[in-house]
Amino acid sequence: MMIKKLSILVLLISSNLPSLKAQTQIDEKVILITLDGFRWQELFTGADPLLIRNKEYVDDTTALKASFWRETPRARREALLPFIWTEAVELGELHGNRNRGSKVNLTNTMWFSYPGYNEILTGKADDEHITSNDKIYNPNVTVLEELNNTDTYRGKVAAFGSWDVFPYIINDKRSGIPVNAGFTPANGIDLTQREVFLNKLQQEIPSPWGSVRLDAFTHNYALEYLKKNHPVLTYIAYGETDDFAHDGEYDAYLHAAHTTDAFLKELWEFVQTDGFYKDQTTLIITTDHGRGTQPLETWKSHGSNIPGADETWMIILGSQANSKGEVTSPEQLYTTEVAKRIRKSLK
Template sequence: MKTWIVIFMLTTALCYGQSKPKTENVVLITLDGFRWQEMFGGADSSYMKQQQHLKDDHVKEKYWKDNAADRRKTLFPFVWNTIGTQGQLYGNRTLGSKVNVTNQMWFSYPGYNEILTGKPDDEHVNSNDKNYNANTTVLEFVNKQSGFKNKVAAFTSWDVFPYIINDKRSGVFVSTGATEIKGDKLNDREKMMNQLITAIPNPLGDVRLDAFTFYYGFEYLKRAKPRVMFFAFDETDDFAHGGEYAAYLNAAHATDRFIGELWAYLQSDDQYKGKTTLIITVDHGRGPTAQTWKDHGIKVAEADQIWLAVLGPDTPALGEMKGESQLYQSQVARTLAAFLGLDFKNDNEKGKVISSALKGNP
């Protein structure tokens, strides 16, 4: 009997490459509608010329450099100084690395459904309306596993996320929109933010400003110590739709700072240090020209083109991925679960684990 147990364990280890990932926690982060062109090429000077009417006259001074490598590092210093050297980035199509959505909508709810469930659902998920998602997300799946109950949380700027995640059914804690955070154990910083969120003018209406989303979530993470955390930022998409390129860049740059601050904390805390993986991606792309970059959707060429970044103890430090390769948005969900040693099954061939991001996975 003992011999068969040993054989079984060895077979399992061979099948999965390693008996157990080092990752025990995952943070998923999304930047709504942020293009791969700026992620890999930095600011575009032709778009800046359209921004002369804005009050931010220093956008070119802030973000422009003579070559793409310097421009992208100026816009995203944490991403390129840390993930670019210690993790992996996919989606620079000029180098052959491609990432695409597989849903046929190319806008937010279908994109987030695909990210979180591992497959598109064009029949039922085809609008941004506040309809509860019948599909099971990876957040709901993880929340029901032993050791993860009530250790999964989402902090989002867009107030449709409770419906996408189906918080009523899933039991996942979701904090969203331009509303105060509730709870009996709020610290002084959270209480102050509750005062500010209703006092500061918000040009985005019901969409929460990303700084509130991050710092509400950051305080929650330090206090509640979730094992899976989802941050969904929104300002990049809002400002892009408004044609405000400077604000679009500023929002992306601020998000990079949030991620850097988060990573520094994760490497200082006993629960998270050396045991946490970041996955960063977007729900959809945008048009590729000065006329179409503000928009997305199935009628906008190339709005299905996205990008993906991964950083953590199980991810080989390959940096910017080069060479012909094709990944899909639908691979995020199963990959997230695999980092935790879980198998989030689905029947989507394009939703398999990203093997190059998870060391030892076939």
């Protein structure tokens, strides 16, 4: 009789608990990261042999070669991006090395930033409405907004960007998502000492550009928010690689990429030591567009008139990543895959 009563009790309790699968899905977190205009060529082969020696684009070629030049592409990419190529490669999947047959492309025909970010965040191109980088509120609903509109994820989504157009791309007014971008300071009554310091420092250290702040501010604002608020879905958009490339400063472009790699390492180490994120967080890292290669000067540019500017890449590491490492078999992926992977991780 006692065994029968216990069996009934267990059955009643079990029927009122969510399934293990549902619990696992709810527990998952995603951090989406973009490096604006960072080429697949540097990601997979390191410093460009033609650019690193070119005094038109490099102030001190000797110093730059000492930092990033190695005899083989594998050694060069490890020197440039040590976290990605000594740690991340063992933790997930890297797509986009066209030298090995792995291709990732945009589906929009614009091949510049706003259309690229719209495609990343919505999962589809919109060549009808998204045709410039102007500060126009996005008519499309991003995956960030889509999830923020659900009971499960409402108030658990946040975005940080160096470019001041991100509030419009994410449509912060309609979506209700907090977007710290451009030169926006951290806001709120419960600011940490670090956030107060960052607010002060951001006013005192000028950016080289009028619409893009230095990535160190974006990174540290995001990291502090993650520690304090533990959002489930976070978007962090670094911008320096694109702006230094437009300025024709290949040395600064490489140093910015190298610094961003260190930011990724810091994020990953935080994720793996924080009880909220540890072992249940996926990082998805990609870019909004590629750049030119030939003629050589087109490395500074992108757009529909620049061959190769539609060539992108994608890295996935963490709990929802497949253990593929660098993909070396033929494949054709598109940037639209990013939003799909986010939905799959947080469905």
